[in-house]
Each structure stands twice: as C-alpha cells, then as structure tokens.
C-alpha cells in the first residue's frame with residue numbers, strides 16, 4: 380500500500396487491485412486502485428477504507444502504523460458510502476475498535492446497521508455539516524446521492540481544499556508511477572482517459588442525472604484538489620476531471636468520439652462477409668473502429684466502446700427466430716447502462732424466417748434507448764452484391780453522422 384501526501388495533514392493510502400471481477404462482473408484488464416484518506420488535525424480521521432478480503436484490512440493497518448497511526452488511536456471513520464469495496468474492512472475495524480465514532484449520511488447509517496449491526500457512535504450528517512479535527516482542520520460533508528450508491532457523500536477538508544470525492548471523479552487503472560495529474564506523462568494521461576471512460580461507463584453511466592448534480596455541487600465548493608476513491612488525484616487542474624465527467628454524461632446521451640463500435644457475432648461467417656466489406660470502407664474513411672466479437676469480448680470493454688463511440692454497428696445473424704444471443708445480451712447491457720441516442724446500423728444473415736432485427740428493436744424499445752437506426756438489413760445466406768451495396772450506403776450515412784456528432788462533442 381502506497382502512502383502519498385496529498386496536502387498538509389492529508390495522506391492517501393492507495394493499493395492496486397488486479398485479477399478481480401469488479402462488482403463481481405467487470406473484468407478489469409488494467410486493475411483498479413482503492414484509495415483511503417487519512418486526515419490529521421489534533422484528532423485523526425480516516426475517510427473510506429478498503430474491501431474486507433483476507434489480508435487487505437491488515438495491509439491498511441500496516442500502512443497506518445508506518446505513518447505512526449495505530450488503529451486504536453483513530454478518532455473518526457468517515458464513511459463516504461457503504462459499498463463494500465470501501466467499507467468491507469469495517470467488520471475487522473469494529474472488532475479492534477468497536478467504539479470508533481463514525482460519520483456517515485443518514486442512508487449510510489442505515490446500511491451500517493444492515494451490514495454490521497452498527498448503530499452506536501454513528502453520527503448522521505446532513506448536507507454541509509462539519510467536523511472539527513482541531514488545529515484548523517475542519518471537514519465538511521456534501522451529499523451526492525445516487526452517485527453509484529444512494530448514500531454517497533463527498534468530504535471536503537476546508538483547510539487545504541481537498542475533496543475526497545468517493546466514487547465521483549474515479550477511474551479504473553492501477554497506478555504505478557504518478558499519483559497526481561501533474562506528474563503524468565502523456566502516456567499516463569491517455570491511459571487514464573481510457574480507464575476513466577471504462578470506469579464511468581461500467582459503474583456510473585446509469586446515474587448521469589445524479590452525476591450532473593454532483594458536478595454542480597462541486598462547483599459551489601472551494602475545491603483545490605480532487606481526491607477520489609479510485610484512480611489518480613487531480614491537484615494542478617481539478618476542473619479537468621470535472622470537465623471530463625461532464626463530457627462522459629454526454630457520451631451516455633448519444634454524443635461520442637469519432638469512432639464506431641462494432642458489436643458482432645457470426646456462427647458460420649455469413650454476417651462476417653458483409654462486416655469485412657464494411658471494415659474496408661471504414662478504413663478508407665479513416666474512422667477508428669472497436670471490433671467487439673461477442674461473446675469473446677469482455678463486458679467491460681464492450682460497454683466502454685459503445686459508450687464512447689459516436690456510432691454503433693450491430694452485425695449479427697438470426698438464431699432461433701431472434702438476435703444472436705451474445706449480441707442480444709450485450710445490447711441489453713448497454714440498455715441497463717442507459718446508453719441512449721446512439722447513431723446505429725444493423726445488418727445480419729438469416730436462413731429462412733429472419734427475426735434478429737425484431738428482437739433488437741424490442742431490446743432498444745424496452746430499455747428506452749432511442750438509438751437512431753437506419754433501415755435494418757436482414758439478408759438470406761451469403762450477402763449478395765445488392766446486399767453489400769445497401770450495407771455500404773448505410774455505413775456511409777453513419778460515417779456522416781459520426782463526423783457531425785464528434786465535431787459537436
């Protein structure tokens with residue numbers, strides 16, 4: 380666990396977690412950090428902790444001891460939210476120091492009771508409440524409900540302007556070198572742009588309207604440093620991550636980069652023949668593509684690619700009167716994440732009845748996704764010359780839309 384001084388009296392204790400399925404489902408190719416914060420005035424508070432897995436709370440205790448803080452000497456635990464990646468350690472903490480005073484939102488307090496039977500010494504805070512740690516260190520609490528979990532709040536150290544923002548402004552990606560935005564190489568910046576999008580699309584996208592409120596709330600505070608629960612700390616230009624989050628809200632509403640996400644599957648290569656034709660066109664048009672063959676592609680990559688692209692191509696055959704199941708599941712997942720208003724094209728092969736488009740349109744409708752599809756094309760067997768011409772015309776139309784959307788974004 381790495382101890383990084385963020386500002387006077389504020390330390391980040393950060394660990395990389397790899398080889399996990401985050402939330403039990405997201406296969407994170409590049410890992411994620413869990414960041415806890417220790418704030419010291421005359422009293423000491425820890426803001427968010429770690430997951431409760433074997434050995435992990437102990438890693439946090441070692442890191443605390445190395446900075447001269449015994450777990451028994453902690454005065455306060457601030458729970459920004461109760462998701463177990465940051466609160467799982469409570470079970471262990473409460474065994475060591477059952478009388479620790481916990482500051483939490485009203486909703487977190489209810490969850491503390493549900494998860495850990497903890498009701499005593501819990502202070503329920505309202506928006507704007509403060510906690511004085513002495514020596515000029517005053518923490519204030521700012522509710523950000525439904526930024527991932529309903530109980531979420533952000534904690535501000537008013538002395539240094541450090542906002543410990545919990546899941547808000549977070550990013551996936553392990554940290555090896557630079558913990559701060561101003562220490563990052565261009566390569567690190569590009570890495571965290573991608574991992575930020577992966578995080579937002581996988582974890583936050585469903586809650587866009589609440590994220591907007593949290594951005595607006597941040598703007599009303601005197602914030603100099605943004606220190607999230609996952610990912611790097613933004614101290615040279617905290618508004619950059621706020622602007623990025625603003626941009627990501629737009630991606631979830633149909634905006635996107637000048638890129639096309641291609642969600643495809645093909646049992647015997649018939650749909651793939653048409654797709655190969657499309658790929659040649661897109662290469663000529665110099666449009667970047669994300670080729671996601673389902674079910675080979677991970678959910679995490681798939682959702683992130685659809686989310687950030689201005690256009691989507693769905694290329695998949697009919698299977699038992701419906702859309703090829705792995706592609707149907709992927710579109711449904713994008714629907715759960717409320718990825719709406721994407722410019723899109725569908726084509727796919729069938730043998731006799733067809734039916735893929737019917738199910739695809741039902742999934743779009745059911746999830747209220749409002750994707751803007753051109754005329755869908757189900758062709759029989761191998762694509763013929765006229766099928767390829769139709770596909771080509773649709774893809775050229777999509778390219779136009781993608782360029783226009785990306786120019787606005």
Ligand SMILES: Cc1cc2nc3c(=O)[nH]c(=O)nc-3n(C[C@H](O)[C@H](O)[C@H](O)COP(=O)(O)O)c2cc1C
Nearest residue numbers: 645646647648649650696699700729730731732733
């Ligand atoms: C298991 C299975 C189920 C199928 N079900 C249907 C169907 O319900 N309706 C239909 O028109 N074609 C159906 N087909 C035919 C395929 O859609 C057809 O072979 C198509 O060319 C496959 O395209 P692909 O090679 O891109 O997967 C089915 C094929 C398989 C292997």
